[in-house]
Amino acid sequence: MSNILPLAFYQRPDPVQIARELLGKHLYTRIDGVLTGGRIVETEAYAHLNDQACHSHLGRYTARTKIMYEPGGVAYVYLIYGRYALFNIITNEAGKADAVLIRGLEPIEGIPEMLLRRGLPAVQRNLTAGPGLLTQALGITTKHYGTDLTGDTIWLEDHREVVPTDRIIASPRVGIDYAGADAALPWRFRLAGSKWVSPAK
């Protein structure tokens, strides 16, 4: 497809705006020669400035967050609880380490392969509804840390779907109570009525 989202989409300054716009876009991977993908239905924004929930806030710079300081349009994949890979898209320009976490995906392409990777017998909600699950289904692992999102391994496409503003639910992000007042920011975005949003409260 030629409607791959260009670097210019990611390198804009407002991760909250980008997180909203990513709803209804499609995420694909071609890993081990197998095409899998689906429609993004849930995201969260993380900003490096004034956001204690963000791994890069206040310029925190470690082996894990290094990639966040690259120019937007690369993958930030990290392991949580030693067990699940979470997939983020780095946004903004170099040195401004913003990110968008993908939390929910509606499976469309390569469903048999996704079932195999998840060890499930049939399509059900926990195939891709959750940030640690959709990475398994798509075959994304920490090996994909730093992958260029305009390449042929992981990429996003614009299918010209127009998502009406009143179908987007904004709410506080999940699992970041430690971030103090920033935990209340309504930076989690979901498509109303989608069964593929994560089950988290």
Place this chain on the structure above:
DNA sequence: GCTCAGATCGGCT
């Protein structure tokens, strides 16, 4: 060098 908690999920009570 040690301890503790985390942007999670699935299994068990």
Place this chain on the structure above:
DNA sequence: GCCGATCTGAGCA
């Protein structure tokens, strides 16, 4: 509803 799996990094000594 609670608990454990299992790795990274922060905070402290």
